[in-house]
Amino acid sequence: MKKLFLGSLTVAMSLMFAVGCSSSDTSSGGNEENTNNDTPQEEVEATVLKLGHVWPNSEIHAQGVEEFKEEVEELTDGRIVIEIYENGSLGDDNELLEGLNIGTADIWLGGAGVLSGSSETAQIFTVPFMFKDQEHFDNVYNGEVGEEISNRINSETGNQVLSYWTRGARMLTVNKEVNTPEDLEGLRIRVPDSPVFVESWKMLGAAPTPMAFGEVFTSLQQGVIDGQENPLSLIYNSKFNEVVDYLVLTEHVREPIAMVIGGSKFESLDPELQDLLIQAANGQGKDYVANEVLSGEEDFLQKLEESGMKVIQPDLSLFQEKLEGFVEEQFPAVQEIHEMIISAQ
Numbered sequence: 001m002k003k004l005f006l007g008s009l010t011v012a013m014s015l016m017f018a019v020g021c022s023s024s025d026t027s028s029g030g031n032e033e034n035t036n037n038d039t040p041q042e043e044v045e046a047t048v049l050k051l052g053h054v055w056p057n058s059e060i061h062a063q064g065v066e067e068f069k070e071e072v073e074e075l076t077d078g079r080i081v082i083e084i085y086e087n088g089s090l091g092d093d094n095e096l097l098e099g100l101n102i103g104t105a106d107i108w109l110g111g112a113g114v115l116s117g118s119s120e121t122a123q124i125f126t127v128p129f130m131f132k133d134q135e136h137f138d139n140v141y142n143g144e145v146g147e148e149i150s151n152r153i154n155s156e157t158g159n160q161v162l163s164y165w166t167r168g169a170r171m172l173t174v175n176k177e178v179n180t181p182e183d184l185e186g187l188r189i190r191v192p193d194s195p196v197f198v199e200s201w202k203m204l205g206a207a208p209t210p211m212a213f214g215e216v217f218t219s220l221q222q223g224v225i226d227g228q229e230n231p232l233s234l235i236y237n238s239k240f241n242e243v244v245d246y247l248v249l250t251e252h253v254r255e256p257i258a259m260v261i262g263g264s265k266f267e268s269l270d271p272e273l274q275d276l277l278i279q280a281a282n283g284q285g286k287d288y289v290a291n292e293v294l295s296g297e298e299d300f301l302q303k304l305e306e307s308g309m310k311v312i313q314p315d316l317s318l319f320q321e322k323l324e325g326f327v328e329e330q331f332p333a334v335q336e337i338h339e340m341i342i343s344a345q
Contacts (some may be wrong), residue, residue, distance in 0.1 A: 048082075049081070049106040049265070050083050051085065053084075053085075053108070053109045054092060054093055056087050056238070061167070061257055062086055064288050064289035065109060065285060067283075067285035068281065068286075075276045076273060079273060080277065085105070088214045093110045093193075097114065097118065100263075101158075109258070111125075111126075111167070112255055113255050117194070119152075119153045124337045125258075126197050126200075129319070129323065131254045137166070140344050142164070143344065145337070146164055152337075157263075158263035159263045162259045162281035162282075163278070164257065164258055166290040167257050170231055171250055171251065172189070172228075173244045174246050175246065176246065177246055177310070177312065178314065184205045187206050187207060187226040189207070190208075190219065191210055199330050199331075209225050217240065220243040231293075232296075232300035241304050244309070247310070249312065249314070250314065251316065259281050261277070
């Protein structure tokens, strides 16, 4: 009996000692956790920005967008994610711009002249025969004049221009030989839905026909229009050489590609992310496009000629003379900006 009592007492004391140690360990561990503040932090949710454009993925600017996406996500450590909607899958250019206001798109990339539908200042982008050469173009859109243009567009639309990208000079492709403005008489030339494009081609004697880019190939094929005008890279990658015979080297417009974000979406980002987004918009994607466009012009011209297109080099002074006084008469609101651009040579 005595042995049984002593055995029970030993077991009880062992249990008490074990509980005490356990309590001490738990208390010590709790104090250590409180001291080190090792509580898990909430993961920051990424901001997804929907970027829309109308080009096929083979087009240079569409490839530049891929570079832009990569740089944005790298610079922001994934805090901004770019979703790309190509080939007009979110709508044509005007629908995409409207989408910036209603939230169906966040960023649009396209020919800057399209902005003239909502911005008087943006009429300047497609004024013909405004630049002496590519260096003149770069001086304007990478400098103070470009910044002034962007600020005015922001005031007029509420949207933020993030960057201007290089685009080759626009050339005419048409199903009739064109050497002078008189040869344009009555020809239905597809142009972007921009008043400057429409009025300038009217002044040259053509019948300008605004049309969404996605409809151009079929309309040329079916004879709905007689021609269109675009940079060599887009003419080649869109295979317009398959449906028109003549390439006329008019170089009539050097229009930048504008990258624009909706104003409310831009303001919703914290200042650091705004700065990083602007940095990326002026980074590797923009550089890629500039290098490809400028180095590829001769190559595209050669490929189009080899495909069977007849290349015409007209006397550009005849077209320039036909458009004398165009800005002063038709678009006086941009005359000041026009003079600033001419002076930036």
